[in-house]
Amino acid sequence: MTNDRPRPVKTTKTSLALVRAVYDDDGATLSELADRLDLAKSTVHNHLHTLVDEGFLVRDEDTYHVGLEFLPFGEHARERNPQYATARRRVHTLAERSGHEADFIVEEHGRAYSLEYAIGESNHRGLSESGPFRAGNRFHMHNCASGKAMLASMSDSRVRDIIDRWGLPATTDRTITDESTLYDELEAVQRRGYAINDEELIDGYRSVGASVMSPDGEVVGAFSIGGPTYRLGIDESTTEEIGQVLLDEVGSLESELF
Template sequence: MSDTGPRSVKTTKTSLELVRAIRDSDGATLSDLAGQLELAKSTVHNHLHTLVEEGFLVREGDTYHVGLQFLPFGKHARDRNPRYVTARRRVYALAEKTGNEADFIVEENGRAYSLEYAIGESSRRGLSESGPFRAGNRFYMHNCASGKAMLASMPESRVREIIERWGLPATTDRTVTDETALFDELEAIRSRGYAINNEELIEGYRSIGAAVTSPDGEVVGAFSIGGPTYRMAVDESTSEEIGHLLRDEIEALEAELF
């Protein structure tokens, strides 16, 4: 019997790979892209020409950059859910209350996406507005505090679906890569009400996160507070303090949303 299910379109995937490569490199030439993706220059040229023509890329000399045509799509994706708009406003208050970095992250297709990111005034010195959780960044669920908090609020069947699709890849030597260990940690998160990321995503970075849920148990997203290890402790006292702050903010948000 022939497979009649949907299949990936190779040309579309190639165009998307080129866009990602250009974004990640902060601009790239045709030769750079052909070498990086192991494609013929003629193939790369055709894709680039089409993307420039449609406004999704711009060419500056021999270098291609991501175009502004993506902006309305990103804005639409971030604003299409009114709950997200309401939640994002609270990120700045959390950053100022703690003096650390704060973010609001949601799950889509089994991955975590940062929708809003802010730095507390007392922590701005020496930091940029493009930290690890800046808006638009994508992460695995199992190695960041917000991701783990959301996993802990999901049915086990959904968690297993996410693991089956994306695995449990290590990004540092502290990342949990064993399925049994992850489920044990998710149980601990449910018990205390918040998740801890102790250099599991990025070396030298810690965070504490808690999930936002609807009355029927739907996971809306998660907030987290984090920062460099020299400024962000995850001892029991500090974790409890930040965990309570997150829960208070989330309870106020849930009351406003539902």
């Protein structure tokens, strides 16, 4: 009996791993990449040469960076999302209304991707103060408010698939890494209608998120409002206020889209 199941192409996976490593490190040398991926320098050199030749990487002296050839691909992937144009306006409305940072996040392959990000007036230096937040960022689902909001709206089997694939890695000492604790948290999200991230993703950063649903019960994405801990309290009255702002915006978006 023949096995028709597709097999991963090792050379393709190596090239992609190199691109991800260059991106994650904001630039890397050949030696650094070879050490990080435990590959021969000759192998890394051949992959890097090909990626530079195709425009997906650029070389600045001995350091490689992600090239602009990726830009149209990312823009196309973002704009093909049918909810993006409407959600983009809503994100800026949320940032203006709350004065904090706001974003719209969607799930793909069990990870959370930020499609739009905006900074409110009271948090105009949010990028430098809250960490590397921007459109295009990728997160695990279990340690950000939008991710937890989407998980709480998914079927148990889908949540299980995501946990099995990506696990529950810790990014701070507050990250939920225990499955039972996560499921309890998701039940709490379902009861109140929104999720809370209290320094679970990045130290010194908090956020509140709520999922957007289609009429047939599918998760479309999620909005979140966040900011540095010294500007965004996590007391009950604050989270309820922000949660209601999010739920109002979610309701408006769902009405406009569907």
